Amino acid sequence: MRVVRVLFALGMWSALCACAPIEPWVKPYEREHLADPIMSFNRDPISSVYLEHVFGTREGAHGATGAAGGGCGCN
Amino acid sequence: MKHRIAGLAALLIALPVLAAIAPNTAAPDFTLSAQSGKPVALTQYKGQVVMLNFWASWCGPCRQEMPLLDSIYKKYNKVGFTMIGVNVEPDPKAANDWLKQTPVSFPILYDTDSKVSTLYGVAGMPSTVIIDRKGNVRMIHRGYKPGDEEEYLSSIRSLMRE
Numbered sequence: 001m002r003v004v005r006v007l008f009a010l011g012m013w014s015a016l017c018a019c020a021p022i023e024p025w026v027k028p029y030e031r032e033h034l035a036d037p038i039m040s041f042n043r044d045p046i047s048s049v050y051l052e053h054v055f056g057t058r059e060g061a062h063g064a065t066g067a068a069g070g071g072c073g074c075n
Numbered sequence: 076m077k078h079r080i081a082g083l084a085a086l087l088i089a090l091p092v093l094a095a096i097a098p099n100t101a102a103p104d105f106t107l108s109a110q111s112g113k114p115v116a117l118t119q120y121k122g123q124v125v126m127l128n129f130w131a132s133w134c135g136p137c138r139q140e141m142p143l144l145d146s147i148y149k150k151y152n153k154v155g156f157t158m159i160g161v162n163v164e165p166d167p168k169a170a171n172d173w174l175k176q177t178p179v180s181f182p183i184l185y186d187t188d189s190k191v192s193t194l195y196g197v198a199g200m201p202s203t204v205i206i207d208r209k210g211n212v213r214m215i216h217r218g219y220k221p222g223d224e225e226e227y228l229s230s231i232r233s234l235m236r237e
Contacts, residue, residue, distance in 0.1 A: 027189070027192070027193075027197070028197055028198060028199050028200045028202075029131065029163035029189055029192040030189065031133075031200065032131065032133050032165075035134060036133065
């Protein structure tokens with residue numbers, strides 16, 4: 001009986017682990033490759049800001065085009 | 076028994092959350108190897124005001140604040156203050172190349188397996204933690220914008236007077 005309980009607790013634990021609050025999957029200190037300028041869609045930061053604004057207002061699209069501040073998760 | 080299992084399960088779920096540090100709690104100790112290859116422990120700086128700075132050579136704001144941090148270190152090092160630069164890169168080669176161009180006088184430690192970054196729950200780059208003479212975390216600062224060094228300085232000055 002005790003074994004069943006322990007197994008149940010372990011099962012619950014592994015199942016509930018997935019319910020942890022969603023965090024950025026890549027930690028700020030692991031963004032070496034993401035922060036590389038080659039990872040940006042557009043080489044011109046001013047142009048990409050305008051494009052993002054256009055996408056935001058027209059399509060309700062937001063984010064996922066890289067990170068502000070050099071992609072280091074500082075803002 | 077039921078309560079014990081429930082408690083254990085709750086603890087296991089909460090564990091990842093407990094990893095980060097909070098102000099006014101003891102700063103977790105760590106040992107990392109320095110540029111010279113010698114291991115450096117946080118406890119050996121007990122009695123001094125310590126500023127931990129988590130940085131990487133790929134992080135623009137980190138590169139921007141390094142010379143400013145160096146000037147803070149040079150100014151207050153003789154009066155019971157120390158700065159520790161924790162480099163978070165898995166391969167410190169890029170950091171070393173960058174340091175050759177922009178040398179700093181404070182010790183740089185290499186956290187190649189991100190153990191200390193995880194321990195301190197680094198939530199932004201750069202991250203700065205200021206620790207008082209008793210070894211307690213007093214200030215956590217995320218990111219860097221020009222002008223933030225004034226915040227570091229006022230915190231350091233008030234902790235030095237304690």
